[in-house]
Amino acid sequence: MTPAPRQLPLDLPHRPALDRADFLVAPANRAALAWLDRWPDWPGPALVVVGPPGSGKSHLAAVFAARSGAVMLAPKDLPGADPLALAEVGAVVLDDADRVDPPRPLLHLWNLLREAGGHLLLIASRPPARWGVGLRDLDSRLRTAPVATIEPPDxxxxxxxxxxxxxxxxxxxxxxxxxxxxxxxxxxxxxxxxxxxxxxxxxxxxxxxxxxxxxxxxxxxxxx
The missing domain is CATH 1.10.8 (Helicase, Ruva Protein; domain 3)
Incomplete structure (x- = not known):
């Protein structure tokens, strides 16, 4: 008997569930979620969420953006973005923040958001001490930001x-x-x-x- 032909799998996109109710809360991520739930009562303008790839950082970022109305950016978007317009929005999420290059646009955005009373959520795979931004003023600001770490899963x-x-x-x-x-x-x-x-x-x-x-x-x- 001739075997049935194999179906060609199409690389079709699928939509992950990214609502707040879909987020899986556990000891590994509870601290990070608690920090986001504190918004806008953060001790400063910025929060850094650190975790391994696929750990739910993007899910948390989407939840935060939906709640705060934040603009979501990647490092490549920063050099061409209008920092004054972003400061007017009042909240920004920067994914892969540990890969930002050059760093000066991030410093400028940070300063404007702070002056406007806005907030910046930085999503990264490494803690800020390991970013090596090479910009003293930005490095000093990163050292003052709280860091919420997503731990490996149980x-x-x-x-x-x-x-x-x-x-x-x-x-x-x-x-x-x-x-x-x-x-x-x-x-x-x-x-x-x-x-x-x-x-x-x-x-x-x-x-x-x-x-x-x-x-x-x-x-x-x-x-x-």
Whole structure:
């Protein structure tokens, strides 16, 4: 019998759930969430949220932006942005802030937001002490900003993250599969995201549901 043709998986975007109610609260991220919930009663104009890739930093940033009306920027946007207009908005989120280059536009924006009573949320993978901005005035301001760190996930949070990442793709994980993955895969948010992407691609190509054998294959080196 001729085998059924494999379906070509299309690289279609999916929309992750980024509302406040969708955020998975656990000991690993509770401190960061508490800082954002304190807004606008921060001790200064800026807050730094630090965590590994895929740890929920972007989710927190989206929640904050929805609440505060903040403009969301990447480092490449800063040199061409109008800092006065941003200061008038009153709140800015800068993703990948530890990659900002050149640093002077960030210093200018920080100063204007402070003068206007606005706020700046800096999202980063490394603490400010390791950014090496090379600008004394900006470095001194970063040292005064509170830093909220998202810690590595415990079993419960990692399991919940896996379920959410698959649910974002309209895929269901049964409890046995979740237990297997928690015990057998790399314990990182980035690895969980890669697994969901790989499993989705395999299931679509083979027109199969998400099963434990498929997940084992998705964990094989070179597939993620």
């Amino acid at each position: 079993d419960a949070l990692f399991a919940a993250v896996l379920v959410k990442l698959f649910a974002d793709r309209q895929l269901a994980l049964d409890p046995a599969a979740v237990r297997y993955l928690v015990g057998h895969m790399e314990r990182s948010f980035a690895a969980a995201r890669r697994l969901a992407e790989t499993a989705d691609r395999l299931a679509l190509a083979e027109k199969r549901p998400i099963t434990l054998p498929l997940l084992r294959r998705a964990l094989e080196p070179g597939l993620g």
